[in-house]
Amino acid sequence: MAGSDQDRRVKQDRLARVRATAGAPLVLASHEAVSWYLDGVRTHVSLAGPPVLAVRVEDAGDTLFIAENEADRLVAEELLPADVERIVRVPWQTPPAEAALAAGAAAPEASVAAELRAARASLLPGERDRYRVLGRDAAEVLTEVLSRVNPEDVEQAVAASVAAGLVARGIDPLVILVAGRERLPFRHPLPTTAALGERAMVVVCGRRHGLIANITRWVGADAADERILAVERAFLDASVPGRPLDEAFAEGIAAYGAHGFDAEEWQRHHQGGPTGYAGRDPRATRATTDALAEWQAFAWNPTAPGVKVEDTLLRTPDGWETLTLDERWPTITHDGLERPVALPYGTV
Numbered sequence: 001m002a003g004s005d006q007d008r009r010v011k012q013d014r015l016a017r018v019r020a021t022a023g024a025p026l027v028l029a030s031h032e033a034v035s036w037y038l039d040g041v042r043t044h045v046s047l048a049g050p051p052v053l054a055v056r057v058e059d060a061g062d063t064l065f066i067a068e069n070e071a072d073r074l075v076a077e078e079l080l081p082a083d084v085e086r087i088v089r090v091p092w093q094t095p096p097a098e099a100a101l102a103a104g105a106a107a108p109e110a111s112v113a114a115e116l117r118a119a120r121a122s123l124l125p126g127e128r129d130r131y132r133v134l135g136r137d138a139a140e141v142l143t144e145v146l147s148r149v150n151p152e153d154v155e156q157a158v159a160a161s162v163a164a165g166l167v168a169r170g171i172d173p174l175v176i177l178v179a180g181r182e183r184l185p186f187r188h189p190l191p192t193t194a195a196l197g198e199r200a201m202v203v204v205c206g207r208r209h210g211l212i213a214n215i216t217r218w219v220g221a222d223a224a225d226e227r228i229l230a231v232e233r234a235f236l237d238a239s240v241p242g243r244p245l246d247e248a249f250a251e252g253i254a255a256y257g258a259h260g261f262d263a264e265e266w267q268r269h270h271q272g273g274p275t276g277y278a279g280r281d282p283r284a285t286r287a288t289t290d291a292l293a294e295w296q297a298f299a300w301n302p303t304a305p306g307v308k309v310e311d312t313l314l315r316t317p318d319g320w321e322t323l324t325l326d327e328r329w330p331t332i333t334h335d336g337l338e339r340p341v342a343l344p345y346g347t348v
Contacts, residue, residue: 014119022107025058029097029109032277036120040209041078054096065096121293130209135323138206138213141165143326146219147347155191175205187269210277214299215324216310222342227259228307229334235300249284272301
């Protein structure tokens with residue numbers, strides 16, 4: 001169990017404001033909302049499936065609706081003691097969210113999606129500590145795996161080693177992408193039997209305690225291009241607490257043309273945005289107007305042909321803290337931040 005009664009009280013206060021807006025009890029039904037509120041419980045069995053529990057939040061207290069065949073495990077291994085006091089066991093064939101909504105008038109999560117994102121945007125001290133450990137662990141896995149690869153290794157074998165390293169540390173491998181030299185034009189390169197070649201990219205999104213670490217690393221020949229770091233820095237500089245996300249997005253995408261890339265490069269791949277209990281919470285676009293917050297996590301990922309940069313960073317009162325760095329990985333200092341460069345083959 002990762003959470004605490006103190007953190008729960010803060011989250012209850014935040015949700016009380018959301019419920020006041022909705023004017024009704026609230027049913028939390030998504031992985032990100034349930035895991036956030038219940039302090040990092042594992043809400044899944046299948047990574048591709050819906051949550052196995054839902055939470056009905058109301059003035060009288062919280063009620064957890066849990067699939068009957070998952071309840072004993074969650075009680076024994078995941079939930080805080082206070083959570084087990086009000087549990088409704090739901091037949092396995094009934095979605096828990098449906099059962100929670102059927103218990104009485106309530107606002108579905110989708111009706112207050114923006115308000116819920118705002119409620120979980122500013123991470124609490126315990127969450128920040130868990131995120132730091134997750135980020136370091138994910139970065140160390142990539143260092144350990146990629147320091148052993150060579151140009152003849154195939155993408156799927158590298159992905160398998162990365163997945164094994166993540167799972168060994170209790171991290172769910174939500175996304176693992178690998179692009180060898182010949183497949184670098186693909187922005188989301190699912191692993192194949194192609195060899196890495198002289199230069200390769202590996203991307204990981206790993207989840208533990210509900211939080212997701214997003215990280216991209218390069219191995220082999222270094223196509224050093226600090227222009228992509230300048231674009232990333234534009235996104236970061238624009239990500240000021242209190243500003244709307246669409247304004248930060250606009251300043252970031254304008255940096256492509258300002259730094260010598262095709263001004264429309266941003267159209268060819270998403271640019272990332274806030275992160276935390278969802279891979280992007282939300283993915284930034286010209287239409288996302290969420291107000292940014294202090295102690296919010298971000299994973300901007302500017303990319304252009306043959307170059308990409310991505311780490312998970314925390315916006316602190318003093319600036320930026322990078323959560324996904326391993327001190328063994330080579331870096332350069334760009335505008336005051338340590339940023340990763342390619343790890344040469346044969347580093348062991």
